[in-house]
Amino acid sequence: MEPIIHLSPIFTLIGIGVIVAGFLARLNPLLVVTLAALVTGLIAGHSPYEVVSTFGKAFNQNRFVTAVWLLLPVIGLLEREGLQQQARRLIASIRAATTGRLLMAYFVFRQLTAALGLISIAGQAQTVRPLIAPMAEGAAETRLKVVTEPMRRTIRAFSAATDNTAVFFGEDIFLAVASIAVITGVMNAEGIHVQPLQLAVWAMPTAACALVVHFARLVLLDRRLKRMSDEAEAGQ
Amino acid sequence: MITLAAVYLLTGLMFAAFSVLSALDRANARRWRNTLFWGLLSVCFLFGDRLTDAANGALAIGLALLAGLGALGLGKPATTTAQQREAGALKWGHWLFAPALAIPVVTLAGTLLLKEVVISGHPLIDPKQATWISLALGVLVAMAMCLVLFRPPLLAPLQEGRRLIDAIGWAAILPQALAALGAVFALAGVGQVIGDLASQAIPVDSRFAVVCAYTFGMAGFTILTGNGFAAFPVMTAGIGLPLIVHRFGGDPVIMGAIGMLSGFCGTLLTPMAANFNIVPVRLLELPDQYAVIKAQWPTAAVLLIINTLLMYGLVFRF
Numbered sequence: 130m131e132p133i134i135h136l137s138p139i140f141t142l143i144g145i146g147v148i149v150a151g152f153l154a155r156l157n158p159l160l161v162v163t164l165a166a167l168v169t170g171l172i173a174g175h176s177p178y179e180v181v182s183t184f185g186k187a188f189n190q191n192r193f194v195t196a197v198w199l200l201l202p203v204i205g206l207l208e209r210e211g212l213q214q215q216a217r218r219l220i221a222s223i224r225a226a227t228t229g230r231l232l233m234a235y236f237v238f239r240q241l242t243a244a245l246g247l248i249s250i251a252g253q254a255q256t257v258r259p260l261i262a263p264m265a266e267g268a269a270e271t272r273l274k275v276v277t278e279p280m281r282r283t284i285r286a287f288s289a290a291t292d293n294t295a296v297f298f299g300e301d302i303f304l305a306v307a308s309i310a311v312i313t314g315v316m317n318a319e320g321i322h323v324q325p326l327q328l329a330v331w332a333m334p335t336a337a338c339a340l341v342v343h344f345a346r347l348v349l350l351d352r353r354l355k356r357m358s359d360e361a362e363a364g365q
Numbered sequence: 366m367i368t369l370a371a372v373y374l375l376t377g378l379m380f381a382a383f384s385v386l387s388a389l390d391r392a393n394a395r396r397w398r399n400t401l402f403w404g405l406l407s408v409c410f411l412f413g414d415r416l417t418d419a420a421n422g423a424l425a426i427g428l429a430l431l432a433g434l435g436a437l438g439l440g441k442p443a444t445t446t447a448q449q450r451e452a453g454a455l456k457w458g459h460w461l462f463a464p465a466l467a468i469p470v471v472t473l474a475g476t477l478l479l480k481e482v483v484i485s486g487h488p489l490i491d492p493k494q495a496t497w498i499s500l501a502l503g504v505l506v507a508m509a510m511c512l513v514l515f516r517p518p519l520l521a522p523l524q525e526g527r528r529l530i531d532a533i534g535w536a537a538i539l540p541q542a543l544a545a546l547g548a549v550f551a552l553a554g555v556g557q558v559i560g561d562l563a564s565q566a567i568p569v570d571s572r573f574a575v576v577c578a579y580t581f582g583m584a585g586f587t588i589l590t591g592n593g594f595a596a597f598p599v600m601t602a603g604i605g606l607p608l609i610v611h612r613f614g615g616d617p618v619i620m621g622a623i624g625m626l627s628g629f630c631g632t633l634l635t636p637m638a639a640n641f642n643i644v645p646v647r648l649l650e651l652p653d654q655y656a657v658i659k660a661q662w663p664t665a666a667v668l669l670i671i672n673t674l675l676m677y678g679l680v681f682r683f
Contacts, residue, residue, distance in 0.1 A: 139562075141553045145589050152636055155654070158643065159535045160433025162542045163426055166549040173553030178419060180549065185422025187548030189413040193369060193497050194540045194640065195406075196376045198530060200468070200500075203507045205525025207465055209445050210515050211453030215461045218454055249496055250469030253645040259465060262649055282651055286660040289645035290633075293657070294664055297629040301622065308594065312621040315598045319606055321617045331622035331679075338671045342664055 144169030197254060204259050216260050217267030228268045228284055229351035233344055235261055235288075236295045240340065243299030246306065253289060262288040273358040275365070280357050287350055291343065298339035301332035368491040370414070372501045377410030382523045383530055387440055395438025399531065402431045406538065425545060432535035440531040442524035460514060464507040471506045475499025533647045540640040543591055556595055559586055560603035567604065573677055575608045580673040583624050584631035584665075591637025593628030600624065615680040623676045630672065633665035634658060 144165045151161030163184075170180030204212075220226050239251055249255075262285045269276050269284055300306045304325040316323040384404035390396050409424050416424070431437070445453065454461065475490075476499045482489040490498045508522065530537060550556065563586075567578035582604060586596035605624060609615040632638045635658070642657050653659070 138554060138558050141555050141558055144550070144553070144555065148589075148637065157429075157433035157535060158636060158639065159429045159539050159542055162539065162546050163429035163433075166542075166546045167426075169546075169553045169555060170549045175552065180552075181422035181426070182418035183422075183549055183552050184545045185420065185425055186418040188425040188541060188545040189409070189416075189418070189421040191541050191544035192373055192376075192410060192413060193494075194544060195538055196369075196372050196410075196497065196501070198526075198533075198537055199372070199376050199379060199504045201529040202379070202522040202526035203464060203468070203504055203511060205444075205529050206508075206511045206515065206517060206522050207461055209450070209453075209517070209521065209525050210457055210461060210511075211445075211450040211455075212461045212465065214450050214454035215458065219459075247469075247473060249500060250473055253641075253648055255468060257645060258648045282653075282656060283660070285649040285651060286646075286656040289649060289657045290660040290664070292645075293633060293641045293661065297632060298626065298668070301626060308597075308625050311594045311597055312625055315601050316617055316621060319602070321606075321610075323618050323621065327618045328622045331619045332626060334675055334679075335623060335626045335668065335672055338675075339664070339668055342667050342671070346664060 138173075141169055141173050143172055197252075200254050204254065207259060212259050213263035216263040217270065220264040220267040221271040226268045227272050227351050228265045228287075228354060229347035231265055231268050232261075232287060232291045232347050232350075236291050236340065236343055236347075239292060239295035240299035240336065243296045244302035244336070246300075246303040248296060248300055248306070251292070253292060257288050257292050261292070269354055269358075273354060275358045275361040277357065277361045280354055280361075283350075283357075284354070287347070291347075294339060294343050298332075298336045302329050302336055304329055366487055366491055367489060367498055369494045369497060372494075372497055373410045373413070375501060377407045379523070379526065380404075380407035380410060383407075383527045386442065386520070386523060386527050387531075390440045390442065392441035393438040393531075395436070396440070398431060398435070399438050399440060402428060402437055402535075403530070405431070425542060428535075428538060429542065437531070437534045439534075440527055442528045444525060444528055457514070464510040464514070467507045467510055468500070468503040471503035472496070472499045475502050529648075532650060533644065536639065536644050536647045539643060543637060543639055547590065547592055547595060550590060550595070556586075556590070556599040559589070560599035563600070564603040564607075567608075569608060569612070572613050572681065575604065575613065576677045576680065577673055579604045579609060579620070579624060580627035580669065580676060583628040584634070584669050587628040587631030588635040588637070591632070591635050591639070593625060593632055596628050596631070597621075597625055600628075609680060613681060616683045619680045619683060620676065623672050623680075627669060627672045627676075630665045630669040633661040 147165040147168050166184050167180055265284045265288050266281055301308055309325050309328050312328055313323050380403045384400050384407055387396050387399040405424055405428055413421055476495050479490050480492045480495045563582045568574045582600045583596050587593045605620050609620050610617050636643055645657050646654055
């Protein structure tokens with residue numbers, strides 16, 4: 130089909146500009162993303178029908194990303210019966226537990242299982258919201274005298290960050306993961322033959338560094354929570 | 366053969382129920398907007414394969430407009446009080462963990478075992494989609510355990526699910542919309558443009574500068590598009606292979622492995638990677654939309670520097 134408008138390819142970057150501006154202006158991200166898709170496709174010279182069709186086809190093909198919410202009725206039911214409270218009670222009964230140490234243990238579990246290819250056995254909806262975040266908060270409640278709302282938010286954000294960091298820098302040690310497939314695919318297309326096992330080996334130094342860096346930050350988190358708690362107590 | 370279509374049917378019915386229950390929720394001042402939003406999403410799941418691409422596109426745009434022009438409301442389904450939950454924790458004890466653990470156990474077992482099951486010459490499930498089908502199976506097993514153990518009111522599973530989905534709101538479909546954006550970027554050739562720009566902008570005589578351009582380019586591209594997998598082919602063809610490998614004789618395996626992990630540093634930093642950085646903000650009911658990114662940025666920055674040094678130290682040595 131004859132393009133409707135002729136512009137240098139560099140103008141397709143306007144779509145990325147729409148995203149950056151939209152996120153900075155704190156507009157609704159769903160609206161920003163949709164708008165950026167339409168703008169990018171139109172500027173590249175495709176007809177509105179073609180752009181909407183491409184967007185719709187990919188939206189339909191990627192429904193499995195949203196199907197993960199099938200978990201919600203079960204998680205909701207368990208919360209209704211006291212799952213978060215029980216997670217707190219469990220952690221309170223472990224004497225050595227602090228927020229940082231609990232998240233370290235979760236980091237190791239998540240990185241090791243990801244390295245074995247078991248990525249979808251845990252996650253933000255599966256484990257962080259119902260178990261890990263309440264346990265991390267529960268550890269602070271048991272160990273510290275005062276737990277303020279800003280402290281709770283910090284703990285919850287770190288719980289989510291721990292899950293992400295552990296998975297990202299664990300999964301590449303597993304041979305059959307998507308990112309390894311991408312790397313071998315690109316290299317093969319260029320005539321360079323790469324064994325997945327070699328890639329997995331060279332992912333290990335970064336995986337080890339990720340563990341050290343994140344552990345150091347969790348040690349600092351425990352200290353910061355202690356300081357925030359002391360300050361809140363002094364201020365009362 | 367059981368395929369993803371069965372999972373989509375189940376998901377579609379769930380969203381349809383959320384839609385109907387939203388309509389009946391008089392405590393939600395914006396209940397009709399929620400009804401329409403979850404209703405449209407259920408149409409996408411139930412009938413998406415029978416609609417044209419353009420109709421699916423119109424559905425997606427409709428969802429974005431509903432969420433973007435005025436906010437979705439927050440439903441107030443009946444649930445238990447904090448005291449009742451404390452009592453529940455005392456009553457059920459560690460049994461509460463059983464259904465939660467059943468989900469990963471069944472997912473894992475299903476992924477490993479169900480692929481092999483063949484009934485009269487036909488595989489029981491589509492092997493390519495084993496993980497997602499097994500996850501749905503795990504959810505059904507866990508739900509059955511909940512129903513037997515707790516004997517909740519009939520509508521409780523759907524009402525509790527609606528409580529959570531309303532907390533997540535529009536962010537529930539942001540990852541799916543971002544995947545669709547990726548398809549339009551590919552159609553428009555956005556990746557190629559960025560790769561060309563990056564390869565023109567860097568100095569090519571210094572090994573260290575070239576390695577920096579590659580690792581920081583991977584992270585930067587991933588921040589802009591939210592997808593390290595999209596960044597990798599472009600950056601590798603634009604900078605990695607011509608400069609690091611062909612000009613300076615670097616090892617392509619080390620470059621590829623550490624290059625991809627540099628992209629993941631970018632993933633930790635961008636709202637465009639919504640399922641990692643925005644969805645948890647809603648799930649954990651954090652008021653700051655960037656709270657998770659703020660918790661992650663020091664780790665990401667340090668690891669990007671470490672990756673760059675690792676690559677510089679290793680890639681020319683092996």
